Amino acid sequence: MADVTTISLTSSAAKRxxxxxxxxxxxxxxxxxxxxxxxxGFSYKFEMGEIAEDDTQAQTEGVTLVVDPVSLDLLDGSQVDYVEDLGGSAFKVTNPNAASGCGCGSSFSV
Incomplete structure (x- = not known):
């Protein structure tokens, strides 16, 4: 079980x-x-889950964010936030590895 903080979860996302x-x-x-x-080219997938032995984990306010080793290569340094605005509400990933993204914010390329 990796306990590296190369990913993070904001307080807003943890509460949601x-x-x-x-x-x-x-x-x-x-x-x-x-x-x-x-x-x-790539899309983000969110689900409520269990922790696998080789997952990287980050904890915020009692909530755990987990990422598998294969996805971590593309998500290293990313932050997950939960945003609410006039267009709706959604989890948003700020990914420093993404060379470009799409207008909806749910997919990216490297």
């Missing part, structure tokens, strides 16, 4: 994950991974 976990009766663990596809 805790709310969702409570409503679903699940542990407050948010898994972030990268899938091939999306309009820019």
């Amino acid at each position: 994950v805790a709310f969702i976990a409570d409503r679903q009766g699940k542990p407050a663990i948010l898994r972030l991974s990268v899938d091939g596809g999306g309009c820019a």
